[in-house]
Amino acid sequence: xxxxxxxxxxxxxxxxxxxxxxxxxxxLANRIGFTYDDIExxxxxxxxxxxxxxxxxxxDNEEGEVVIxxxxxxxxxxxxxxxxxxxxxxxxTKAKVGPYHDLEEGSFLREGGLGLYLIETLxxxxxxxxxxxxxxxxxxHVRVEQVDExxxxxxx
Amino acid sequence: MNISVxxxxxxxxxxxxxIGGEIDAFTxxxxxxxxxxxxxxxNIHVELNLQDVSYMDSTGLGVFVGFYKSVIAANGHMELTxxxxxxxxxxxxxxxxxIMDIQAxxxxxxxxxxx
Numbered sequence: 620x621x622x623x624x625x626x627x628x629x630x631x632x633x634x635x636x637x638x639x640x641x642x643x644x645x646x647l648a649n650r651i652g653f654t655y656d657d658i659e660x661x662x663x664x665x666x667x668x669x670x671x672x673x674x675x676x677x678x679d680n681e682e683g684e685v686v687i688x689x690x691x692x693x694x695x696x697x698x699x700x701x702x703x704x705x706x707x708x709x710x711x712t713k714a715k716v717g718p719y720h721d722l723e724e725g726s727f728l729r730e731g732g733l734g735l736y737l738i739e740t741l742x743x744x745x746x747x748x749x750x751x752x753x754x755x756x757x758x759x760h761v762r763v764e765q766v767d768e769x770x771x772x773x774x775x
Numbered sequence: 776m777n778i779s780v781x782x783x784x785x786x787x788x789x790x791x792x793x794i795g796g797e798i799d800a801f802t803x804x805x806x807x808x809x810x811x812x813x814x815x816x817x818n819i820h821v822e823l824n825l826q827d828v829s830y831m832d833s834t835g836l837g838v839f840v841g842f843y844k845s846v847i848a849a850n851g852h853m854e855l856t857x858x859x860x861x862x863x864x865x866x867x868x869x870x871x872x873x874i875m876d877i878q879a880x881x882x883x884x885x886x887x888x889x890x
Binding site: 634638641656659662663666667669670673674733736 | 797865
């Protein structure tokens with residue numbers, strides 16, 4: 620027997636389907652026993668990856684599909700989001716993303732680039748492969764107790 | 776899936792907005808268009824209540840950052856109120872809470888020292 624169940628979701632690369640995929644992932648995560656907060660984190664991280672894929676397909680006027688593969692283990696979920704559109708440079712984008720530090724002037728605020736930062740913050744492991752487009756792999760483990768180890772606390 | 780945005784002028788230079796539903800790649804452009812309808816006069820105060828927002832991701836953060844920038848450019852003030860702890864967390868981990876005026880729901884109300 621395979622160590623995991625595999626569920627694949629294919630949706631048109633259009634923004635109106637991001638929520639459909641998100642709700643499906645929420646249902647799958649619920650099956651494994653994630654806490655409410657972890658499911659909400661998964662919904663955001665998956666949506667960020669799918670939104671990235673949709674926006675790249677849109678930028679190229681492609682009528683593509685986004686493929687979302689979910690591997691369900693006893694104590695973790697792996698989610699793979701693949702676009703087959705144009706690649707974004709992960710390292711370059713990654714260098715630009717991150718929390719807003721020392722930005723007193725509103726004019727310096729960036730509007731984009733937060734998506735990747737949120738994926739990295741909300742998931743336990745994130746990998747990105749460039750092969751015929753971009754594939755984002757992300758993993759989240761089921762936690763018995765609520766631990767905020769991945770949360771960066773910003774003193775206010 | 777939907778979003779609702781209701782904007783109301785409650786006094787001169789004071790606008791209140793009530794936002795509800797889910798803010799994602801599909802609905803964020805609708806929110807952005809609605810907020811663009813606000814006439815940004817000098818010293819305007821815009822209060823946006825997010826108590827009925829059940830989901831939001833970076834697309835929503837992007838809209839609020841963009842709107843914040845235009846309000847600041849008009850010497851105005853933008854306030855986000857009624858945030859659930861989930862929503863507040865997004866502003867915390869992105870560091871936006873340090874820049875914007877953000878009020879969580881009663882359970883963890885931040886004390887506003889400027890009052």
